[in-house]
Amino acid sequence: MLSIHVGRQLRDFAIDVALSVRCGETLVLIGENGAGKSTVLNLISGILAPDRGDITLGERTLFSSAARIDIPAESRNIGHLFQSYALFPHMTVAENVAFGLRCRKVPKPEIAGAVAEQLRSMHLSDLADVNVGRLSGGQRQRVALARALVLEPELLLLDEPLAAVDMRARGAMREELRDRIRHAGIPCIVVTHTLHDVLGLADRLCLIEEGRVATEGTPEEVLGMRENGFIASFIEG
Amino acid sequence: MDLTRFRQETNVFEYGSRTLLRRATLTLLTAVLLALFLLFITLPVVSLFLRISPEAFLRSLAEPVVLDALSLSFITATVSTAIVVVFGTPLALVNARSDYAGRELVDTLTDLPIVLPPAVAGLALLMAFGRRGVIGQYLDIFGIHIGFTTLAVVMAQVFVASPFYIRQARASFEAVDRLYEDAARTLGASRRTVALRITIPLAWGGLVSGAILSFARALGEFGATIMFAGNFQGRTQTMPLAIYTTMQGDMDASISLAIILVVISFAVIAAVKVVTRRSA
DSSP states (O other), X not given: OEEEEEEEEOSSSEEEEEEEEOTTOEEEXXXXXXXXXXHHHHHHHTSSOOSEEEEEETTEEEEETTTTEEOOGGGSOEEEEOTTOOOOTTSBHHHHHHHHHHHTTOOHHHHHHXXXXXXXXXXXXGGTTSBGGGOOHHHHHXXXXXXXXXXXXXXXXXXXXXXXXXXXXXXXXHHHHHHHHHHHTSOEEEEOSOHHHHHHHOSEEEEEETTEEEEEEOHHHHHTOTTSHHHXXXXXX | OOHHHHHHHHHHHHHHHHHHHHHHHHHHHHHHHHHHHHHHHHHHHHHHHHTSOHHHHHHHHTSHXXXXXXXXXXXXXXXXXXXXXXXXXXXHHHHHHOOOTTHHHHHHHHHHXXXXXXXXXXXHHHHHHSTTSTTHHHHXXXXXXXXXXXXXXXXXXXXXXXXXXXXXXXXXXXXXXXXXXXXXXXXXXXHHHIIIIIIHHHTHHHHHHHHHHHHHHHHTOOHHHHHHTOOOTTTTOOHHHHHHHHTTTOHHHHHHHHHHHHHHHHHHHXXXXXXXXXXX
């Protein structure tokens, strides 16, 4: 279970968010561009430090301003998928997937085995030695997911995971993504701009407005709030 | 054809021909200026090659003064480039990636040798590390003398050549998208691993071309070297100093050394172009 309550002053407004996500549950964040959704993910994964608050994941305290705890990003064991996937352009698919294991000083034969297995399960085995610059959007998404999942993270953060995927492939990719998340059995937060992602992935839905949780609940509850301007336009697409 | 139409058409013709004429003049003028400038650059360089026969060139290459200068130049320039890279890379990385009080000052100081006249650099080094220098006087107590040694040559080269690498390295590090570094950290990479496995490899082309430029600047160093290290054959007489010295007696040796430096300069420009094109 992930539970956060963090604050950070940004240039135009302050982030002040309290959220919790259970194991196996997917929380989807929606909101205007620049509302602070990606920043919330960065605060959780440790790329940005909150000014104040607490972040706990399972038994571990990742951040606590009161207890002066700030576990660095590299020790949090959180799978963070960026919108553009941030695949390392100077490495092949296999090298990208092996990167985190190499950082953990896992013995080479084990790395080779784990990477091969992960690539097989993601249908990427044929692309193992291909440079990531030559992949399609869908392939890049799968490599990024494989790179995160091979480390068996305790939390998944997905920032618009399907935005760079070809329109036609999105439906299938979304189902595949949902299966992966279910299979991993860990808390998951997804940032998205599309209704299809909400309907296909969300167990719970949260609307962020200017760094604050405007409303939260089941997708039906939140999407039912038509009086909210953003929700109304979100449903109309 | 009525008169008005005829007039109009002649006007169009006149207007068109005038524009064409103006364009042609402009093109011709640009071409002449360009040709003159290229001639100004190439003629002196070509003259070096015209003033010496291949036999005389090869004969000069066997002269001790030439051989000494060649080997000393290559050794010192290599060592100074290595020092610049070892010290300059972390400095450039820190200045590209972190914001600290005094960063602007550090940037200005590292750039200073580019605009500082080499003679001033040489005198400054002498005032610091010379026998009676600010630091040199204490080194002198322990019998350590830096001025007029090969070490002084290396120090002079490091002083003048370092900005060429550091500036380029910093720009290359800044060009690396931070997203890759963030992604690497969430995957478990420490800051050191991020630098070694992500940032430096992604900035590699720029670092190599910076090092090549720095090497070339070190190889051509004259003013600071002659002031701080003196002009002793085999010890501090690098190629530019040897050109200056032999010019007064053995012109062939002087021209031979100059030709070698011209060839190296061309090679440097070509290498930088290849490296930057490949990394782009």
